[in-house]
Amino acid sequence: MSDRSRDRPDLSVDIAGLHLRNPTIVASGVLGFSLKILRRAVRLGAGGVISPSIGIRSSEGFRAPTVVKVDCGYVTAMGLPNPGASNFAAELGKLSSDFPLIINIFASETNEFQRIVSVMEATPAKAYELNFSSPELDSESKDVAKRIESISEVVRVVRAKTKRPVIVKVSPETEARKIAVAAHDNGADAISAINSVPAMAIDIETGYPILSNKAGGLSGRAIKPIALKYVYEISKNVDVPVIGCGGITTWQDAVEFFYAGASAIQIGSSVGERGLRVFGNVVDGIRSYLVKKKRASIREIVGFAHRR
Numbered sequence: 001m002s003d004r005s006r007d008r009p010d011l012s013v014d015i016a017g018l019h020l021r022n023p024t025i026v027a028s029g030v031l032g033f034s035l036k037i038l039r040r041a042v043r044l045g046a047g048g049v050i051s052p053s054i055g056i057r058s059s060e061g062f063r064a065p066t067v068v069k070v071d072c073g074y075v076t077a078m079g080l081p082n083p084g085a086s087n088f089a090a091e092l093g094k095l096s097s098d099f100p101l102i103i104n105i106f107a108s109e110t111n112e113f114q115r116i117v118s119v120m121e122a123t124p125a126k127a128y129e130l131n132f133s134s135p136e137l138d139s140e141s142k143d144v145a146k147r148i149e150s151i152s153e154v155v156r157v158v159r160a161k162t163k164r165p166v167i168v169k170v171s172p173e174t175e176a177r178k179i180a181v182a183a184h185d186n187g188a189d190a191i192s193a194i195n196s197v198p199a200m201a202i203d204i205e206t207g208y209p210i211l212s213n214k215a216g217g218l219s220g221r222a223i224k225p226i227a228l229k230y231v232y233e234i235s236k237n238v239d240v241p242v243i244g245c246g247g248i249t250t251w252q253d254a255v256e257f258f259y260a261g262a263s264a265i266q267i268g269s270s271v272g273e274r275g276l277r278v279f280g281n282v283v284d285g286i287r288s289y290l291v292k293k294k295r296a297s298i299r300e301i302v303g304f305a306h307r308r
């Protein structure tokens with residue numbers, strides 16, 4: 001290794017053709033659909049951006065309250081509000097062709113996944129992330145997300161529709177490892193692990209659940225060790241790149257996920273607490289760490305923890 005590569009480690013990642021200048025990605029949903037904000041996240045350091053889940057039809061989602069701050073993170077049930085695939089695709093026409101956007105998709109039938117991808121093929125999106133994992137999916141979409149056969153079918157059909165990388169996002173509610181195997185066997189290029197963890201908060205004055213949907217998903221620091229375990233298990237047992245997600249706030253968290261086997265990481269809830277500068281800070285920290293450890297790239301540490 002040359003001294004030059006030790007001083008300036010390579011932070012870029014390549015996941016089945018999805019090239020990102022650094023391994024930090026905005027997690028789905030936390031910044032909404034505004035292109036202005038998504039562009040700002042990239043300007044302030046994010047290597048990539050994942051859109052909130054987009055469905056075939058527009059939806060306003062659940063009524064407020066949709067988010068509760070708890071002492072270890074957030075409990076959220078937004079109901080996947082979104083403008084619908086065609087409207088979002090029209091908006092994406094304003095993006096430059098090199099913008100590192102990944103589109104997250106949810107649907108209740110294979111045919112709908114296929115139709116959404118067809119619409120999105122005309123946009124500059126770089127990859128798709130299939131949401132088989134939100135605690136707030138409607139019951140039909142949840143049925144698809146729970147059954148390995150339906151996930152396999154969706155992935156096969158989407159794979160046939162696009163040459164862009166296809167990422168499957170798994171949930172701690174399901175048999176994530178088996179789903180990862182099935183997704184990979186049917187053509188998925190990567191696995192995102194994990195979505196939020198089913199949770200609830202109750203108002204002790206009224207005695208009722210606070211969220212209008214009653215239950216939601218816990219995100220933030222509390223779920224980091226859970227997410228880390230899923231990343232470790234999936235990357236150890238399935239030969240597929242894994243994108244870690246869950247509670248990542250600092251560069252130390254990110255490095256921990258690389259050792260566990262993540263090739264890249266997503267940051268969600270901590271954007272709410274630290275603002276968009278969290279991306280630049282995490283990237284700077286990873287770079288300094290690699291220099292200190294005399295590593296020329298992140299690839300050199302991905303999955304290191306499996307050696308013992």
Ligand SMILES: Cc1cc2nc3c(=O)[nH]c(=O)nc-3n(C[C@H](O)[C@H](O)[C@H](O)COP(=O)(O)O)c2cc1C
Nearest residue numbers: 027028029052053131195219220246247267268269
């Ligand atoms: C406000 C909010 C909205 C979210 N919306 C989506 C979504 O539309 N689609 C999805 O797959 N995940 C969604 N998520 C889950 C996140 O992408 C992520 O998987 C989860 O929050 C764990 O990461 P974190 O602890 O860094 O937030 C959302 C999370 C939050 C907090």
